[in-house]
Amino acid sequence: xxxxxxxxxxxxxxxxxxxxxxxxxxxxxxxxxxxxxxxxxxxxxxxxxxxxxxxxxxxxxxxxxxxxxxxxxxxxxxxxxxxxxxxxxxxxxxxxxxxxxxxxxxxxxxxxxxxxxxxxxxxxxxxxxxxxxxxxxxxxxxxxxxxxxxxxxxxxxxxxxxxxxxxxxxxxxxxxxxxxxxxxxxxxxxxxxxxxxxxxxxxxxxxxxxxxxxxxxxxxxxxxxxxxx
Amino acid sequence: xxxxxxxxxxxxxxxxxxxxxxxxxxxxxxxxxxxxxxxxxxxxxxxxxxxxxxxxxxxxxxxxxxxxxxxxxxxxxxxxxxxxxxxxxxxxxxxxxxxxxxxxxxxxxxxxxxxxxxxxxxxxxxxxxxxxxxxxxxxxxxxxxxxxxxxxxxxxxxxxxxxxxxxxxxxxxxxxxxxxxxxxxxxxxxxxxxxxxxxxxxxxxxxxxxxxxxxxxxxxxxxxxxxxxxxxxxxxxxxxxxxxxxxxxxxxxxxxxxxxxxxxxxxxxxxxxxxxxxxxxxxxxxxxxxxxxx
Numbered sequence: 001x002x003x004x005x006x007x008x009x010x011x012x013x014x015x016x017x018x019x020x021x022x023x024x025x026x027x028x029x030x031x032x033x034x035x036x037x038x039x040x041x042x043x044x045x046x047x048x049x050x051x052x053x054x055x056x057x058x059x060x061x062x063x064x065x066x067x068x069x070x071x072x073x074x075x076x077x078x079x080x081x082x083x084x085x086x087x088x089x090x091x092x093x094x095x096x097x098x099x100x101x102x103x104x105x106x107x108x109x110x111x112x113x114x115x116x117x118x119x120x121x122x123x124x125x126x127x128x129x130x131x132x133x134x135x136x137x138x139x140x141x142x143x144x145x146x147x148x149x150x151x152x153x154x155x156x157x158x159x160x161x162x163x164x165x166x167x168x169x170x171x172x173x174x175x176x177x178x179x180x181x182x183x184x185x186x187x188x189x190x191x192x193x194x195x196x197x198x199x200x201x202x203x204x205x206x207x208x209x210x211x212x213x214x215x216x217x218x219x220x221x222x223x224x225x226x227x228x229x
Numbered sequence: 230x231x232x233x234x235x236x237x238x239x240x241x242x243x244x245x246x247x248x249x250x251x252x253x254x255x256x257x258x259x260x261x262x263x264x265x266x267x268x269x270x271x272x273x274x275x276x277x278x279x280x281x282x283x284x285x286x287x288x289x290x291x292x293x294x295x296x297x298x299x300x301x302x303x304x305x306x307x308x309x310x311x312x313x314x315x316x317x318x319x320x321x322x323x324x325x326x327x328x329x330x331x332x333x334x335x336x337x338x339x340x341x342x343x344x345x346x347x348x349x350x351x352x353x354x355x356x357x358x359x360x361x362x363x364x365x366x367x368x369x370x371x372x373x374x375x376x377x378x379x380x381x382x383x384x385x386x387x388x389x390x391x392x393x394x395x396x397x398x399x400x401x402x403x404x405x406x407x408x409x410x411x412x413x414x415x416x417x418x419x420x421x422x423x424x425x426x427x428x429x430x431x432x433x434x435x436x437x438x439x440x441x442x443x444x445x446x447x448x449x450x451x452x453x454x455x456x457x458x459x460x461x462x463x464x465x466x467x468x469x470x471x472x473x474x475x476x477x478x479x480x481x482x483x484x485x486x487x488x489x490x491x492x493x494x495x496x497x498x499x500x501x502x503x504x505x506x507x508x509x510x511x512x513x514x515x516x517x518x519x520x521x522x523x
Contacts, residue, residue, distance in 0.1 A: 050434070073439075080436030090431060094241075103428075106234045107437035155435065 001159065001190045002026040002049060007058035008214075009044050017056070018044040020214035026192065026207075028158070031185045033201050034194040035225060036211035042194040045211065046161050049192065050082060051075055063158055080108055083152030083160040083189075087167035089144045091136040091151075098123065098132040101150045108155065118154060126150040126180055142173035146180065153184055160184060162193040166200060174200060198225035238428075238445040239452065245424050249417040250453050256413050257457025257509065260406030261501045262464045267399035268497045269465070269489045274392045276487050277385070280331055287362060289352040289369055290376040299374030300350075306372075307352055312365055315355040324348040338484045349376060388486060407508070414453070414512040418446050422520035429521055439521075446517035447510050454509025458502040462494075469494050 002025070009019040019041045026032050034042050047053045048060050051067045060067045063081055070078060091100050098119050105115045123129050126146040136144050145165060152160055162181065166174035178200055185191045195201065201208060201224060208223025209216065218226070243250050289307070291300065307316045319327070325345040332338050342348065356365060366378040422429065425445075432442050469489055473481065481488040 076433075076436045076438040078436070079434065082436075084434045090427065092428060092431070103431065104435040107432045107441050108435060109441070151431075151435070 001028040001030070001063065002192070003059075003061040004048075005059045005061075007048065007055045007060060009041075009048065009053060010056045017214050019048075019055070019211075021058070022211070022214075022216045023058075024209060024216060024219060026190065028190055029185070029188055031182070031191045031204070031206045032193070033204070033206055033208045033223070034192060034211070035196070035201060035208060037196075039213070040211040041214045042211055043163065044214075046163055046192070046194060049159070049161060050079065050084065076108075080155055081158050083149075083155065083157035085145070085148050085152050085160065085162040085165045087164040089136070089141075089148045089168075091144055091147055093136055096133050096135055097128055097139070097147050097150075100136070100147055101154050104151045104154050122150045122154045125153070125183075127176075140173070141169050142176055145169065145173075145177055149177070149180060149184070153189075157189060159190045159192070162191065162195075164195055164197075165193065166195065166197050171199065178204065201225040235444060235448065239448050242421050242425065242445055242449050243452065246417060246421050246449075249413070249420055250449070252413050253410065253417050253450075253453040253509070254457045254460065256406060256410035257454055257505050258460040258464065260403050260410050261458050261461035261505050263399045263403035263406060264504070265461055265465045265497050265501050266468075267396050267403060268500065269493055270392055270396045270399065272493050272497075273487055273489055274389065274396070277389070277392070280487070287354040287356060287365060288379045289354060290349045290379060291351060291374055292376045293349065295350075295374035303352065303369070303372060303374060307354065307369070310365075312357055312361045313354050314357045317353045319351050319353055321345045321348055321350050324350065332484055334487065334490065335482065335484050337482060385485070392486075410457070411508065411512050414450060414509055415516045417453070418450065418513050418516035419520055421446060421449065422517060439518075442521050443514060443517045446521070447513045450509040450513025451506050454505040454507075455502065457509070458505030461501050461505070462498040465494055465497070 004022050004024050007019055007022045008017050010017040022041075022045070034045060036042050044053065048055060048067070049062055051060075051062075051070060054068060063078075065078060067078075092103065095103065101119050101122060102115050105118065110118075120129075120132070123132055126149055128143065128146055128150065131139065131143065136147065139147070145168075149165070160181070165181070166177055169177060174197065181191055181193065182204070205222045205224070208218065208220045208225075210218035210223075210226065289303070291303075304316065304318065307313055322345045325342070325348050328342065328348060329339055354365070356362065362380050362383065366380070369375055370378045429442060469491065473488055480486070
C-alpha cells in the first residue's frame with residue numbers, strides 16, 4: 001500500500017533534513033501508529049503520502065503509484081482515494097454536519113442522488129444520526145471529529161491518514177474516536193495515524209513506526225508507545 | 230459539479246467580498262463606459278467623414294443669378310485646369326436630393342429647407358493634389374458667377390480635431406481605468422481566496438480538481454464583469470438619452486456633427502459586455518491559479 005525507499009526531505013530554508021533516509025513498507029489493511037516527538041518528521045511523512053510535498057531523494061509509492069512520477073493533473077484523482085483527519089477537525093463553520101460531509105462529494109462531482117444516499121449512511125456509521133442539521137459550533141469536540149472522519153470516509157478511501165486526531169480531545173472521547181477508526185480499519189481501509197497519545201498506542205497494540213529527528217528508529221509489529229519517553 | 234452548489238459558493242463568495250466586488254464593478258464600469266464613448270466617437274467621426282469626404286472635395290458654389298454663359302465658361306475652364314482631376318456639376322435639384330438623403334436623421338433640418346430653390350447649384354471638384362486648394366480657391370473665388378469656393382475638409386478640421394481629442398482622451402482614461410479594474414480584480418480574487426482558504430484546503434484534500442476549485446472564482450469575476458459592463462451600457466444609454474438628446478440637442482440640430490444613434494449604442498454594447506466578461510474572467514482565472522495551487 002505504502003512504500004518509502006530511502007526517502008529524504010530537506011525543506012528549502014533548512015539545513016537539517018526533516019526526513020533522513022527513511023525506508024518503510026506498510027501493507028494494505030494495516031493500522032499503523034506513527035510516533036515521535038514534535039519535529040521528528042511525522043507531518044512531513046504524512047505530507048509526502050498525500051503528495052503535498054515531494055521527497056528530496058528516494059521514492060514514495062502509495063496505492064501502486066510512484067508519486068514522483070504522478071503528473072500534477074492526476075493528483076486530485078489520486079487524493080480522492082485518501083481520506084484525511086486532523087487535530088483541528090477543519091470543518092466549515094457555516095455548513096451543517098450533513099453539508100460538511102456532502103462537501104467532499106460535491107466538489108468531486110458526485111451526483112446529488114448518490115450524495116443524498118451516502119451521507120445519512122455515513123452519519124449513522126460515525127454515530128451522528130439525528131445531528132445531521134447541527135452546525136459544528138453546536139457539537140462537542142468528539143462529535144466534530146466524527147464529522148471530520150465521516151467526511152474523510154465518505155469517498156470510501158483505501159487509505160485514511162489521521163494527524164493527531166485525538167490531540168484536542170479528552171481521554172474518554174479519544175477512546176470513542178479510536179473505536180471508530182478501528183471500525184473503519186476493519187472495513188479494509190489502511191489507517192496511518194500520527195499521535196502523541198501513549199495510552200492509545202499502548203491499548204491498541206498495533207504496528208508502531210517511530211521517527212526521531214527525521215530517522216526511522218523503530219518499527220514494531222505490535223508495539224507500545226515506548227521506553228525512551 | 231452541481232449547478233446549485235456552484236451558485237451557492239459564488240453567492241457566499243460575493244457576500245463575503247461585497248466591498249471588493251463593488252470596487253471591481255465600478256472600475257470595470259468606468260473603463261468600459263469610456264471605451265464605449267470612444268467607440269461611439271469613432272463611429273460618429275466615421276459618419277462625418279463619409280458625409281463630407283466621400284463627396285467631391287471642393288465645392289464651387291454658383292451665385293443665384295449666374296447666367297448659363299458664365300456656367301458654361303466655368304465648366305470648360307475647370308475641365309481644362311491641370312490641377313482639377315474631375316468636375317461634376319450639381320444642379321439645385323440634385324443638391325436638394327443629396328441633402329435629403331444625407332440628413333435623414335434630422336428631419337427638422339430637412340423640413341427647414343423649403344425646396345430645391347434654396348440650395349445653390351455647384352461644381353464639385355476633385356483635385357489631383359488637395360494641397361492645391363488655396364490656388365484653386367483664389368483663382369475661381371472671384372470668377373464671374375461664383376459665389377464662394379468651399380473646402381469642407383478645411384472648414385471641419387477643428388471639429389475632427391475635437392473628435393480625435395475626445396477619442397484619444399477617452400481611450401487613455403479607459404486604459405488607465407481598465408488597468409485599475411484589472412488590479413482591483415487581482416486583489417479581489419486574492420482576498421476571496423484568502424477568505425475561502427479553509428474551503429480550498431479541504432477541497433484539495435478530498436481531491437477536487439483545479440477546475441472545480443477555480444470555477445467559483447472565475448464565475449465571480451464573470452459576474453462582476455457582466456455587472457460592470459451592464460452598468461457601462463446603462464451609463465452610455467443614459468448619456469445618449471439625457472446629455473446628447475436633451476442638453477446638447479441644439480448643438481446637434483445644426484447638423485454639422487451627427488448625433489450618436491441608438492443603434493450605434495446597441496452595437497457597442499455586446500463588445501463592452503464581451504470585453505468586460507473576458508477580462509474579468511481571465512484576470513480571475515490567472516489570479517486564482519496563483520493563489521489556489523493544488
